[in-house]
Amino acid sequence: QQQVKQSPQSLIVQKGGISIINCAYENTAFDYFPWYQQFPGKGPALLIAIRPDVSEKKEGRFTISFNKSAKQFSLHIMDSQPGDSATYFCAASVSGNTPLVFGKGTRLSVIA
């Protein structure tokens, strides 16, 4: 079953703009929410992750916003660059050695 819903499916952003990708989850036991960046033919690379004890986490140009009551979390990419063009996946899991459940992905294109 689809436990993590991700939107939009694709996104086009102007260089320097803000890219926003949203995810919603169903399983209230999830307590680890990472975002991955994937380039064609490569494995996913961890960008940033958050746990439910905070509502926001920022690392460089990447920020996760987390709304526990709404069971939603989002990725904001500030000052988007053409090099950010990739597919982004949100995921969720229960802490520990449990598998990640991935969203369907968002194809981001940053145009000059």
Next chain:
Amino acid sequence: GAVVSQHPSRVICKSGTSVKIECRSLDFQATTMFWYRQFPKQSLMLMATSNEGSKATYEQGVEKDKFLINHASLTLSTLTVTSAHPEDSSFYICSAWGGAKNIQYFGAGTRLSVL
């Protein structure tokens, strides 16, 4: 730190042959490794969870006799696709759980093409 090496990165084989993919945690011990499959323009789908020294747990719909998983040591898990067919062509990605942060670290993936 926390590097996961996956080999080979790409393999082309004939229908009916078997292919082995290796996943190694280079600088940490991984009691649990995961195998995912990704079809073009789709998300990662979990195939199986592999715990060192025990049998792998397969997800519903994944044939355990076709996708043999061995996790014989704390740093190595292998996935063998037996009697591969064109429909098995996909991108296979492993991950290893552990390291300083106790999270999953992903390999670079293996592109399997079955002719």
